[in-house]
Amino acid sequence: xxxxxxxxxxxxxxxxxxxxxxxxxxxxxxxxxxxxxxxxxxxxxxxxxxxxxxxxxxxxxxxxxxxxxxxxxxxxxxxxxxxxxxxxxxxxxxxxxxxxxxxxxxxxxxxxxxxxxxxxxxxxxxxxxxxxxxxxxxxxxxxxxxxxxxxxxxxxxxxxxxxxxxxxxxxxxxxxxxxxxxxxxxxxxxxxxxxxxxxxxxxxxxxxxxxxxxxxxxxxxxxxxxxxxxxxxxxxxxxxxxxxxxxxxxxxxxxxxxxxxxxxxxxxxxxxxxxxxxxxxxxxxxxxxxxxxxxxxxxxxxxxxxxxxxxxxxxxxxxxxxxxxxxxxxxxxxx
Amino acid sequence: xxxxxxxxxxxxxxxxxxxxxxxxxxxxxxxxxxxxxxxxxxxxxxxxxxxxxxxxxxxxxxxxxxxxxxxxxxxxxxxxxxxxxxxxxxxxxxxxxxxxxxxxxxxxxxxxxxxxxxxxxxxxxxxxxxxxxxxxxxxxxxxxxxxxxxxxxxxxxxxxxxxxxxxxxxxxxxxxxxxxxxxxxxxxxxxxxxxxxxxxxxxxxxxxxxxxxxxxxxxxxxxxxxxxxxxxxxxxxxxxxxxxxxxxxxxxxxxxxxxxxxxxxxxxxxxxxxxxxxxxxxxxxxxxxxxxxxxxxxxxxxxxxxxxxxxxxxxxxxxxxxxxxxxxxxxxxxxxxxxxxx
Numbered sequence: 001x002x003x004x005x006x007x008x009x010x011x012x013x014x015x016x017x018x019x020x021x022x023x024x025x026x027x028x029x030x031x032x033x034x035x036x037x038x039x040x041x042x043x044x045x046x047x048x049x050x051x052x053x054x055x056x057x058x059x060x061x062x063x064x065x066x067x068x069x070x071x072x073x074x075x076x077x078x079x080x081x082x083x084x085x086x087x088x089x090x091x092x093x094x095x096x097x098x099x100x101x102x103x104x105x106x107x108x109x110x111x112x113x114x115x116x117x118x119x120x121x122x123x124x125x126x127x128x129x130x131x132x133x134x135x136x137x138x139x140x141x142x143x144x145x146x147x148x149x150x151x152x153x154x155x156x157x158x159x160x161x162x163x164x165x166x167x168x169x170x171x172x173x174x175x176x177x178x179x180x181x182x183x184x185x186x187x188x189x190x191x192x193x194x195x196x197x198x199x200x201x202x203x204x205x206x207x208x209x210x211x212x213x214x215x216x217x218x219x220x221x222x223x224x225x226x227x228x229x230x231x232x233x234x235x236x237x238x239x240x241x242x243x244x245x246x247x248x249x250x251x252x253x254x255x256x257x258x259x260x261x262x263x264x265x266x267x268x269x270x271x272x273x274x275x276x277x278x279x280x281x282x283x284x285x286x287x288x289x290x291x292x293x294x295x296x297x298x299x300x301x302x303x304x305x306x307x308x309x310x311x312x313x314x315x316x317x318x319x320x321x322x323x324x325x326x327x328x329x330x331x332x333x334x335x
Numbered sequence: 336x337x338x339x340x341x342x343x344x345x346x347x348x349x350x351x352x353x354x355x356x357x358x359x360x361x362x363x364x365x366x367x368x369x370x371x372x373x374x375x376x377x378x379x380x381x382x383x384x385x386x387x388x389x390x391x392x393x394x395x396x397x398x399x400x401x402x403x404x405x406x407x408x409x410x411x412x413x414x415x416x417x418x419x420x421x422x423x424x425x426x427x428x429x430x431x432x433x434x435x436x437x438x439x440x441x442x443x444x445x446x447x448x449x450x451x452x453x454x455x456x457x458x459x460x461x462x463x464x465x466x467x468x469x470x471x472x473x474x475x476x477x478x479x480x481x482x483x484x485x486x487x488x489x490x491x492x493x494x495x496x497x498x499x500x501x502x503x504x505x506x507x508x509x510x511x512x513x514x515x516x517x518x519x520x521x522x523x524x525x526x527x528x529x530x531x532x533x534x535x536x537x538x539x540x541x542x543x544x545x546x547x548x549x550x551x552x553x554x555x556x557x558x559x560x561x562x563x564x565x566x567x568x569x570x571x572x573x574x575x576x577x578x579x580x581x582x583x584x585x586x587x588x589x590x591x592x593x594x595x596x597x598x599x600x601x602x603x604x605x606x607x608x609x610x611x612x613x614x615x616x617x618x619x620x621x622x623x624x625x626x627x628x629x630x631x632x633x634x635x636x637x638x639x640x641x642x643x644x645x646x647x648x649x650x651x652x653x654x655x656x657x658x659x660x661x662x663x664x665x666x667x668x669x670x671x672x673x674x675x676x677x
Contacts (some may be wrong), residue, residue, distance in 0.1 A: 232436040239389055239431075240451045240517060241424030241458075250450075254441045329441060330501040 003325060008319050012312065017165035019311045020072060020304070024065050027300045034298040040080040055081065061142070072308075078301035080294070087305040090290060094307060096180025097167055098279070098286030102271045104183075104202060105209035109281035110264060113214045117221025118256070121229060121247055136215035148208040155204060163201050172197065199237035205282040209275060213267040220263050224256040230257070258328050265321035337364035338403060338557050339388065339525055344402035346383060349395055355628040357383055359581035360402070362655070365574075367524060368528070370551055371590070372568035374604070375578030378625060381561045384578075385527045388559070389427055390419045406525065409619070425455035425462070428518035432530040434510035440501035445498035448482035448517050449475060455521025462522060485516040489546060508539035510548065520552060526551075528560045544571050565608050567592055577601050580626050580636040587662030597664040599639040599641050643668060 035052045036043075043051075052058045056067055058331035071078060077087040100302065120132040156164040168174045168182060175185040177193050183202065204320035229252060237247050283289075287306050294302035326332045346358035357435065358380050365371050373381045381547050387393045388404055390411060404411040406422065414422070423429075432439045440449055453474060456462040463469075463477045479498070486494035487510040502510060510533060523660040528547065531536035548571055550559055560572060567574050569589060576586035577600065585598040594600045603621040623640030626632055648667060656669045 038576065137590055232431060233439040235391065236429070236431060236437045236514070236517075237439065237447070239391055239429040241422070241454045241520070242418050242450055243454070246450065251439050251442065252445075255439070311630060330443075331440065331503055 001323065005319070005323060007200055008322070012315055016312060019063070020069060020308055023304045023307045024068060027304055028061060028064075030090050030298070034081055034300060037273070037298055039151075040295050048084060051081075063128050067221075068304075075306045080299050080302050082297060082299055087301045090302060091287065091305055091309060092180070094285060094287045094290045097284060098272065098288060099128055100181040100183065100202070100285060101209060101275060101278070101286060102268065105271065106208060106264070106268055108210040109214040109217055109267075113217030114221050114253075114257075114260065117218040117223075117260070118225050118248065118253060120218065120222040120329075121225030121256075124226065132218055132263060136218045137214035139211040140219075142211065144212060145277040146207050147211065148204070148278055151204045152281070162203050165231070168198060169201075199204055199281045204283050205278050209271065210283070213264070213271070216263055216267065217260055220260045221256060224259045225252060227285055228252050229256045254328055259326065261321055261324055261328065265317055268317045269310075272313055273310045338407060338409065339363070339559075340363040340403075340405040341384070341388075341476065342405070344404060345388065345400035346380075346387060346392065347398050347400055349398065354630045356631055357581050357628055358387070359575060360652070361583055363576060363583060363586070365525075365557045365559060367555050367557045367575055369549070370548075370560060370572045372572035372575040373559055373561045373578060374563065374568060374575060376563075376625065379574070379578040380581045381578055382529050385429070385529050385559060385561050385579075387430060388525070388527060390414070390416075390421055393423075399562070414596070421458045424451050424523070425458045425521040426523050426525065428521065428523035428526045429513050430511070430518050430526070430528045430531045433534045434507050434514055435502075435534070437514055438471050438510055440502050443499050443501055444486075444505075444513050444517075445479060445482055448485070448513075448520055449478040451517055452478035452481050452520045452667070456608075459522075462520075481518060482516070485520045485637075486513065486523050489516040489519075490542075491516070491548075507535055508542065511535060511539075511543050515543070515550070516547065518553070522554070522558070524554075525557045525559070527559045527561070530563070531560070532567070533563070540567075549662050565593075565604065577604065581628065582636060582665060584637070584665045585663065587659075591659050591662045595662075596657070597658050597662075597669050598666045599668075600637050603642075 024322070035048055035055070039048045039051050048150060056064060059067075068078065075088060077091070079086045082088070083090075083238070092291055099243040116132045116136075120129040123129050152164055155162050163169075172194070175191055178185045178188050182198035186192075186198055231273060234247060234252065237251055273288070273291075275286060276282075276292055278284065278285045279288040282290070285308070291303060291306040293299075294306070341361050341363040344358050344361040345356070347354045347361075348357050353604075356578075361384055363384070363410060365581070373384065375381050383392060387399075388406070388411065399412055402412070406427070409421065409422075411422075431566045452462060454472065456465075456478065458465065463474060463481065464642070465474060465477055469477075483494045483498050486498060491497055491509060491512055497505075505513060515531075523561050526547075531547070532543050534545060544567060547558070550556065560568070562568060573669075574587065575589050575592050576583045577592075577598065578584070585592060585596070585601045592601070593605075596605050603619070606619040607621075609618055621640055621642075626636050626639065632649065634649040634651050635641070635644075635653050638644045641648065646666065653665050653667045655663045656664045656671050658664050658669050659672050662672075
């Protein structure tokens with residue numbers, strides 16, 4: 001299993017090279033000239049040429065790619081044409097925000113969705129099943145940005161229980177940077193007040209983000225559990241007197257988890273790049289928002305940095321999922 | 336009263352097409368040390384009879400209309416689910432047909448066996464024989480030791496190591512041995528084996544049957560062996576009950592029943608058994624097919640396809656007649672023991 005993990009990590013290298021090549025090519029092939037855009041409408045031809053030289057955009061494409069690729073390795077991911085800030089610095093600031101949002105949303109979805117699906121299957125066609133089916137159908141049908149607006153209207157505007165948007169009040173100092181997750185950093189700093197504030201800001205966007213994976217996980221879990229409950233070994237376990245609780249939460253759960261794990265992995269990767277709408281509605285300073293701004297202004301370097309980061313994370317999540325399969329299903333061999 | 340006593344058991348199953356009357360007055364008495372073979376064609380209610388004893392027929396759709404099942408004097412149909420759970424594993428053990436699907440594939444076999452042993456021990460502390468204050472950890476250790484001993488007893492080689500293997504690492508025959516060990520780890524008095532060898536190779540079948548036979552002698556088990564195979568019954572069982580469409584139509588000690596099959600269905604069943612000496616084309620079946628259980632024929636359920644049926648057969652259910660001591664037949668043509676032969 002260790003050898004499998006190491007080999008998969010080594011295989012990440014060609015994936016990253018391929019991904020960077022692809023992104024680089026797409027960025028250069030897109031119509032429009034970012035240099036002209038950045039220089040402004042009144043810039044002279046000479047000024048535009050200067051700017052292009054400054055960013056190395058006057059050189060042949062292979063040379064440009066070589067510079068880019070060596071930069072990736074040495075920690076220079078280029079800089080934004082507009083803000084002139086290094087991309088890596090920006091990612092360090094924005095990525096943890098998105099990761100925190102996605103991780104909290106996925107944890108919520110898993111912690112609620114798996115028991116909900118399990119119980120819905122066990123109590124098939126009785127009230128727990130009806131509740132879970134109606135809720136998950138509603139959750140999957142509701143567009144996230146619209147739900148976000150409703151939540152803001154109800155819980156933030158009318159009731160005033162939770163902040164409207166943002167990640168941390170501007171008037172307060174955020175906890176010192178350790179992981180970039182404000183909830184963890186505030187606990188690390190031993191500051192329960194900051195933890196509470198961070199949690200309050202996180203609540204609505206995390207809720208809006210978690211609903212769609214929650215619904216999918218619940219439905220997937222319900223379907224696979226129903227299938228597992230029909231298996232002969234469940235009858236044997238009942239016939240030999242094991243309690244319903246032991247059978248469901250130990251013997252059935254582990255068998256039903258495999259297919260749900262696939263969905264969890266896919267959702268995790270998908271959410272990393274798919275939080276743009278929620279980030280926009282809640283003014284959450286994550287990479288979704290950052291990437292959108294960069295795309296609109298044709299700012300290559302940030303777009304490439306974000307895409308590469310999400311790509312690598314996606315592959316990493318899938319590696320973790322593949323390794324978890326082995327824990328759930330002893331027939332999986334890593335060779 | 337017998338150790339296991341089933342009296343006039345009627346079970347109906349609700350389906351989309353209506354309510355099927357699947358068990359139609361089952362009578363069966365099994366003592367410890369007896370091995371009863373329950374035979375009959377697919378769908379006649381053999382398995383449902385076995386599942387009824389453990390109360391594993393889901394309800395709904397199943398519904399007991401009448402009758403009783405007494406196990407060591409206890410009325411099982413009146414026992415709540417919690418009480419039934421205390422009987423399962425520790426007093427009633429079960430083995431099913433397909434060993435490849437009856438072991439949970441995601442767990443080591445020891446894990447499942449230990450849980451069954453712990454359950455049986457919670458009902459009867461003599462299973463592990465530990466003091467009442469023993470810790471959970473001590474119980475698990477002892478349960479594992481017992482599981483290894485059971486695997487050893489059923490002939491799993493190198494049990495101490497193989498207890499940590501997963502089901503897919505065993506052959507079919509070995510898996511059935513594991514399932515037998517699991518069914519017997521709680522020291523049950525009654526073993527219900529539902530076609531335990533049907534899914535196995537013939538040579539392995541013989542090994543498993545020999546194993547069951549030796550375990551019955553050792554533990555003085557009462558056994559209900561559900562099977563299609565009359566040869567198995569002849570070799571292994573002390574008693575046999577023949578079922579047709581929800582009824583036991585003939586039952587008794589194996590020798591008299593097999594030497595002198597009296598019910599027309601039993602005779603037809605015997606004729607349908609292939610023999611090595613018969614030439615091709617000599618097997619005989621019974622014309623017609625199993626009756627529809629939604630609207631079963633009135634009277635004897637075999638009457639529509641019975642070669643010796645008479646008008647009165649369709650009128651009422653034939654009474655059960657003892658043609659010799661212990662040999663009961665439910666047919667109007669049977670003559671009671673002691674009266675002159677017809």
